[in-house]
Structures are given as C-alpha cells and as structure tokens.
Amino acid sequence: MEERKTVLVTGGSRGIGKEVALKFAEEGYDVIINYVSEKTDVEALKKEFEEKGAETLILKADVSKEVEVQEVIKQAIEKFGKIDVLVNNAGITRDNLLMRMSEEDFDKVLEINLKGTFIVTKAVTKYMMKKRSGSIINLSSVVGVSGNAGQCNYSASKAGIIGFTKSVAKELASRNIRANAVAPGFIETDMTNVLPENVKEEIHNQIPLKRMGSAKEVAELIYFLGSEKSSYITGQVINVDGGMVM
Ligand code: NAP
Numbered sequence: 114m115e116e117r118k119t120v121l122v123t124g125g126s127r128g129i130g131k132e133v134a135l136k137f138a139e140e141g142y143d144v145i146i147n148y149v150s151e152k153t154d155v156e157a158l159k160k161e162f163e164e165k166g167a168e169t170l171i172l173k174a175d176v177s178k179e180v181e182v183q184e185v186i187k188q189a190i191e192k193f194g195k196i197d198v199l200v201n202n203a204g205i206t207r208d209n210l211l212m213r214m215s216e217e218d219f220d221k222v223l224e225i226n227l228k229g230t231f232i233v234t235k236a237v238t239k240y241m242m243k244k245r246s247g248s249i250i251n252l253s254s255v256v257g258v259s260g261n262a263g264q265c266n267y268s269a270s271k272a273g274i275i276g277f278t279k280s281v282a283k284e285l286a287s288r289n290i291r292a293n294a295v296a297p298g299f300i301e302t303d304m305t306n307v308l309p310e311n312v313k314e315e316i317h318n319q320i321p322l323k324r325m326g327s328a329k330e331v332a333e334l335i336y337f338l339g340s341e342k343s344s345y346i347t348g349q350v351i352n353v354d355g356g357m358v359m
Contacts, residue, residue: 298354
C-alpha cells in the first residue's frame with residue numbers, strides 16, 4: 114500500500130486555505146492546518162476533514178510568531194513523521210492610500226504575509242531536507258506583480274513572496290524540494306466580500322472572463338503544484354485570475 118502523504122496549509126480555517134486543505138484531503142492526504150482567530154469552530158472543522166477520510170491536526174498559531182509555529186511543526190512531526198507539501202496561505206490586508214497608511218498597518222501586513230511565510234518555510238524545510246523531497250506553494254497575488262492603488266503594503270508583501278519563492282527554489286532544488294508561487298486575481302472569500310458593490314463591479318470589468326474566481330479554482334492549481342504531476346516545475350509564479358493580468 115502506498116504511504117499516505119501530509120500537507121500543511123497555513124490559514125486553513127477559511128477561504129482559499131480551507132478549500133486547498135479539503136482538496137488535498139479528498140485526494141488522500143492527511144492534513145495539518147492552523148488558524149489564529151478565537152472565533153474558529155475547531156470541532157466542526159475537524160469533522161469536515163475527517164469526513165473526507167483525512168487524519169487531521171488543527172492548531173492555533175500566529176504564523177508571524179516563530180515560537181508558535183515551531184510548536185505546530187513539532188506536533189505535526191510527532192503525529193505524522195513528515196510534511197510532504199507546505200502551502201503558505203495565511204494572509205491579511207490592511208488597505209489604505211499611501212498618505213493615510215500607518216506604519217503599524219504597513220508592518221502588520223509585511224509581518225504576517227511575508228515574514229510568516231519565511232518562518233513557516235524555514236521550520237518545515239528542515240524536515241523536507243532530511244527526506245530529500247517536498248513541494249512548497251506560496252500564496253502571492255496578481256497585485257504583487259501589477260501593483261494596486263490602496264494596497265502598497267499588501268502588494269509589497271506579495272512581491273516579496275515572489276522573490277522569496279524564487280530564492281528558495283534555487284537554494285533547495287538540489288535537495289529535490291520545489292517552490293512555486295500562485296498569484297490569484299479576484300477570488301470570492303471573506304477577504305474580498307468586504308469590498309463595496311461598485312468596487313466589485315469595477316474589478317469585474319477588468320477581468321476578461323468577467324467574473325470572480327472561486328477558492329476551489331485556486332485549490333486545483335495548488336493541488337497540481339503540490340503533486341508529482343508538476344515534478345519539473347519550480348521557481349514559477351502562476352496566475353489564476355481569469356486573465357486579469359497578462
Ligand atoms: P481569508 O478568507 O481572509 O482567510 C485568511 C486565512 O488566514 C484564515 O484562515 C485566517 O485564520 C488566516 N490567518 C490570518 N492571519 C493569520 C495569522 N497571523 N496566523 C495564522 N493564520 C492567519 O483570505 P483568503 O481570501 O482565503 O486568502 C488566502 C490567501 O490568498 C492570502 O494569502 C491572500 O493574500 C491570498 N490572495 C487572496 C485573494 C482573494 O481575492 N481572496 C487574491 C490574491 C491572493 P482565522 O480564520 O483564524 O482568522
């Protein structure tokens with residue numbers, strides 16, 4: 114019988130991260146997810162994953178805090194012995210125009226989106242290197258490539274993730290570890306639900322496919338990049354955006 118594989122998805126309690134974790138569970142992976150908000154219904158989440166047949170570990174941890182991340186990885190290794198795929202998905206926005214953006218909002222977004230990706234990747238690759246295999250997928254965004262008014266902190270963090278991904282891909286290729294970035298466009302989740310209708314309408318008009326994407330559509334690409342089907346792909350940034358940025 115083939116050995117079961119394990120995926121760690123940060124911010125797997127909602128939105129894209131949850132769909133990604135559910136996709137891997139459906140495909141026979143065991144799942145580790147983390148979340149940060151007190152409101153998260155851990156028992157209900159656990160049930161959803163277990164119904165897909167996945168052994169599941171759900172832990173509260175802020176990805177920007179190294180000590181908390183190390184505890185997650187410790188427990189994951191104790192339970193599963195390895196992490197085959199890492200999806201650095203946890204992320205936040207604190208949008209504002211440059212002139213109105215506080216230093217605190219700039220720092221917070223960089224800390225969670227970019228430094229969080231660094232902290233988790235460093236902790237997990239220690240085990241991937243020992244195994245000489247692994248796939249890392251980092252959530253960037255089309256605005257990390259194109260920029261976006263009102264998101265200088267967020268787009269800087271997502272551009273940073275692209276440089277980070279390419280460097281890690283070069284550094285770890287000799288250990289058979291791949292690293293790729295996924296750049297979603299405008300995806301229907303809590304993150305985009307807060308936008309006013311007129312802004313959503315404006316964005317729709319900039320998308321050749323004339324609609325928002327679903328978290329499931331992003332999950333399909335991430336699953337492909339995690340699997341052996343993408344064994345010759347590393348250091349790439351792949352958009353999933355209905356043609357928004359070409
Ligand atoms: P979301 O619905 O707002 O969910 C965010 C997830 O991240 C939640 O699970 C949340 O946990 C977790 N999280 C937030 N801060 C965290 C922290 N400090 N430590 C650990 N977990 C944390 O977001 P989404 O729309 O699914 O986005 C997921 C990723 O895709 C993000 O990196 C985002 O930048 C990127 N992305 C999204 C879009 C889009 O249109 N939606 C487009 C491009 C890129 P709690 O549930 O505990 O709060």
